[in-house]
Amino acid sequence: MAEDLVLDTAIRxxxxxxxxxxxxxxxxLRYFVSKLMLSSQLPDPKIVKEGQVIVRARxxxxxxxxxxxxxxxxxxxxxxxxxxGLLFVPKGQAQNPQAQMFSDPNMAMDMMKKNLSMIxxxxxxxxWVNFFFSGFVAAKIPFPLTQRFRSMLQNGIxxxxxxxxYVSSRxxxxxxxxxxxxxxxxxxxxxxxxxxxxxxxxMSGFGFDPSKSLGAEKDGLDIVQHEWALPKFEHRxxxxxxxxxx
Amino acid sequence: MxxxxxxxxxxxxxxxxxxxxxxxxxxxxxxxxLKVRRSEKVFKYGLSILNDPKKRSALGPEEWTLYxxxxxxxxDCQCLDVTKDCIKVLQKKFPESKRxxxxxxxxxxxxxxxxxxxxxxxxxxxxxxxxxxxxxRRVAMAKAQGNISKAIELLNKYLEIFMADxxxxxxxxxxxxxxxxxKQAAFCYEELILSQPTVPLYHLAYADVLxxxxxxxxxxxxxxxxxxxxxLTGGKNTRALFGICLCTSAIAxxxxxxxxxxxxxxxxxxxxxxxxxxxxxxxxxxxxGLLTSALRSLKI
Numbered sequence: 390m391a392e393d394l395v396l397d398t399a400i401r402x403x404x405x406x407x408x409x410x411x412x413x414x415x416x417x418l419r420y421f422v423s424k425l426m427l428s429s430q431l432p433d434p435k436i437v438k439e440g441q442v443i444v445r446a447r448x449x450x451x452x453x454x455x456x457x458x459x460x461x462x463x464x465x466x467x468x469x470x471x472x473x474g475l476l477f478v479p480k481g482q483a484q485n486p487q488a489q490m491f492s493d494p495n496m497a498m499d500m501m502k503k504n505l506s507m508i509x510x511x512x513x514x515x516x517w518v519n520f521f522f523s524g525f526v527a528a529k530i531p532f533p534l535t536q537r538f539r540s541m542l543q544n545g546i547x548x549x550x551x552x553x554x555y556v557s558s559r560x561x562x563x564x565x566x567x568x569x570x571x572x573x574x575x576x577x578x579x580x581x582x583x584x585x586x587x588x589x590x591x592m593s594g595f596g597f598d599p600s601k602s603l604g605a606e607k608d609g610l611d612i613v614q615h616e617w618a619l620p621k622f623e624h625r626x627x628x629x630x631x632x633x634x635x
Numbered sequence: 636m637x638x639x640x641x642x643x644x645x646x647x648x649x650x651x652x653x654x655x656x657x658x659x660x661x662x663x664x665x666x667x668x669l670k671v672r673r674s675e676k677v678f679k680y681g682l683s684i685l686n687d688p689k690k691r692s693a694l695g696p697e698e699w700t701l702y703x704x705x706x707x708x709x710x711d712c713q714c715l716d717v718t719k720d721c722i723k724v725l726q727k728k729f730p731e732s733k734r735x736x737x738x739x740x741x742x743x744x745x746x747x748x749x750x751x752x753x754x755x756x757x758x759x760x761x762x763x764x765x766x767x768x769x770x771x772r773r774v775a776m777a778k779a780q781g782n783i784s785k786a787i788e789l790l791n792k793y794l795e796i797f798m799a800d801x802x803x804x805x806x807x808x809x810x811x812x813x814x815x816x817x818k819q820a821a822f823c824y825e826e827l828i829l830s831q832p833t834v835p836l837y838h839l840a841y842a843d844v845l846x847x848x849x850x851x852x853x854x855x856x857x858x859x860x861x862x863x864x865x866x867l868t869g870g871k872n873t874r875a876l877f878g879i880c881l882c883t884s885a886i887a888x889x890x891x892x893x894x895x896x897x898x899x900x901x902x903x904x905x906x907x908x909x910x911x912x913x914x915x916x917x918x919x920x921x922x923x924g925l926l927t928s929a930l931r932s933l934k935i
Contacts, residue, residue, distance in 0.1 A: 437765055437796065444799035445830075452832040455863075456825045457856055619859040623903060626862035626870075626879075630906040633870040634913060 394555060396526060404527050404558055408518065412565045413572065415510050420577050423506055439603065446606040454618040461615045469607045515562065522558035530554045637669050645669065652680060659684060660694070667704055674711035681705035682717065699725060706738055710745040718742055733759060737769060744776055752776060767797060774806070783810060801830045808840070817848050835867035835875075842878055851889050858882040862903065870910055879907040884933040904934075 446468055453461050526546060534542075534553045542556040637645075648662040659680040666673055681701055684690045691698055706721035722742060725735050736759050743752035753776065756769050770793045777786035790807050797803065808823035824841035831837065842860035845853045861878035868875070883904040908930050915923045 434765055434796065438798075441797050441799040445826075448799070448830045452829045455828050455832045460822075460825050619856070619863060622863035622866050623859055626865040627903050627906055629866055629870045630903075630910050634906065634909050 394526065394529070394551070396529065396555075400525070400527055404522055405561060408522070408558065408561060409565055409569075412514065412562075412569060415514060416569060416573050417577070419506060419510055420573075443602055443606055446610055450606075450609055450613055453613050454616055457619075458615050458617055465610055465613075468610055511566070515559075518558055518562045525557070526551065526555040527558040527561055528556055530556055637671065641665075641669055645671065649673075649676065652676070663701065663704065667700070672711070674708040677704060677708035678712050678714065678717075681708060685721075699728060703734065703738065707741070710741060713745070715742065715745060718745070733762065733766070737772070740769075740772065744772070744779070749776060749780055765796075767793075767800070770797075771803070778810070783814065786810060799830070801827055804830075812844065817844050820844050821848070833867065835864045835872065838864045838867065839872065839875055839878075842875070846878065846882060846885070849885075851886065854882055854886050854889065858886065858903075865907075873911065873914060876907045876911045876914070880904055880911070880930060880933055 449461075449464055449468070523544070524546070530542075532554070536553060539549075539553050542553065542560040543551065544557050544559050546555075546557055645662075645665055648658055648665060651658050652662050653676075663677060663681055663684075666677055682705055684694070685698075685701060685705060694701060702721045702725050706718050706725070709715070709717040709721065719742065722735065722738050725732075725738065729735055736755065740752050740755040740759065743755060753773070756773055756776075759769050760766065770789070774786050774789045774793065777783075777789055787807070787810055790803060790810070794800070794803055794807065804823050804826045808820050808827065811817070811820035811823060821841065821844045824837055824844060827834075827837040828841060838860045842857045842864065845857035845860065858879060861875045861882060864872055864875040865879070870876075911926060911930070912923065915926050
């Protein structure tokens with residue numbers, strides 16, 4: 390257990406604050422650059438149609454009990470019919486979306502642009518931090534940590550006896566990276582390009598969206614048992630009227 | 636559908652603006668958000684804001700949205716000169732804009748030059764074949780020219796792609812009812828009920844169509860949908876109450892010879908009649924005599 394290290398206030402003035410300020414500025418810069426580079430992406434008709442089909446199928450599933458059984462059955466057949474049902478995706482086509490995504494020049498370009506605008510600033514800032522701000526203790530985390538975090542948080546510091554709560558500036562960089570998201574949504578409004586983590590989650594689930602959700606909707610629709618709710622309504626109407634007349 | 640709170644808010648703002656207390660800009664924003672059609676008021680108050688340079692500069696970037704809103708309202712009130720001026724200003728500011736192109740197309744429509752408007756819309760569609768508003772304008776144009784079959788065809792094609800657009804389904808149902816194609820209209824109303832099951836209007840319209848189609852099964856279904864309308868509106872919908880009475884008597888007539896299978900809700904008709912009488916006594920007491928004689932003739 391090492392004794393308490395006294396950190397120079399100059400570290401705070403010249404490391405922590407400038408790093409945060411620089412990251413905020415870079416974030417704002419990226420936001421404006423992304424707005425400039427916004428190419429009006431023409432939505433693909435097939436994807437739009439699939440999206441709408443999904444909404445309609447979902448409505449059918451949700452409100453199935455409000456329409457007569459015959460209409461429900463005819464609609465179900467229309468959707469999940471083997472030959473030309475809207476939701477039916479033959480096995481061969483299921484793999485296409487991902488391949489399409491990479492071969493379609495427009496979409497690939499767009500994704501590359503988005504990736505670049507995210508990766509380059511991050512890499513540059515990280516390299517800058519490493520070059521200028523390494524080899525010293527930058528801050529002390531207020532709560533105690535286990536030894537496992539040593540390699541992650543104390544990268545530039547080559548002393549093994551220093552308490553793990555004393556971290557290098559690299560960890561301050563990462564803290565800022567994830568923490569400034571809230572600040573950006575305050576300054577720049579909801580839609581801002583600095584939402585990296587969100588975009589990373591989106592990218593992983595992109596390609597398979599259409600056909601998988603179609604299949605999921607079709608299964609959901611097949612499961613639904615139609616129970617016509619309308620007869621109940623007659624009794625409820627009676628009750629409502631009785632109350633009204635009283 | 637506009638909710639009740641929004642409706643009261645709109646009426647309050649309208650009264651406020653009409654009686655000379657400010658708030659014109661809030662009113663215009665609310666009208667734009669709720670997409671209600673109040674063209675005369677929008678035209679009057681929007682134009683007064685636009686003609687006053689101080690108020691205009693106070694709007695900042697919203698000025699152009701106001702120009703668009705006033706242009707459309709002016710077209711609705713047939714003041715085409717004002718429209719032309721607004722569009723000129725917008726075109727100077729946004730030379731290559733599709734929105735301005737759309738306004739130009741609407742101006743041609745308002746002037747009545749259908750062919751040119753059609754050309755303008757098709758060229759806009761070439762750039763972006765998935766623009767919903769332009770597709771709908773083409774349907775409106777076909778309907779205005781009286782070419783209902785073309786309107787139906789265009790609307791069906793639109794719905795093949797954008798099948799979750801319930802306004803379009805509503806329009807199609809209206810057109811079918813006007814052409815007396817009730818089976819297709821019933822299908823459209825079913826779509827509407829599926830997408831918004833708690834809106835009593837659609838249940839009512841669906842019940843009307845089913846009743847018009849006739850036949851024992853349809854009449855029974857219609858009765859159920861009138862009942863659901865009553866339930867959703869708490870018994871206040873006069874048309875649904877009438878519908879119940881008519882349905883029950885029609886069913887009784889159709890199934891005169893056969894056994895009456897469904898005795899699910901025998902009291903419904905008498906209850907509906909009583910509710911109607913009470914309603915008329917409250918709101919139109921002089922017509923009560925007509926009502927009682929009509930109801931009596933139905934019960935036969």
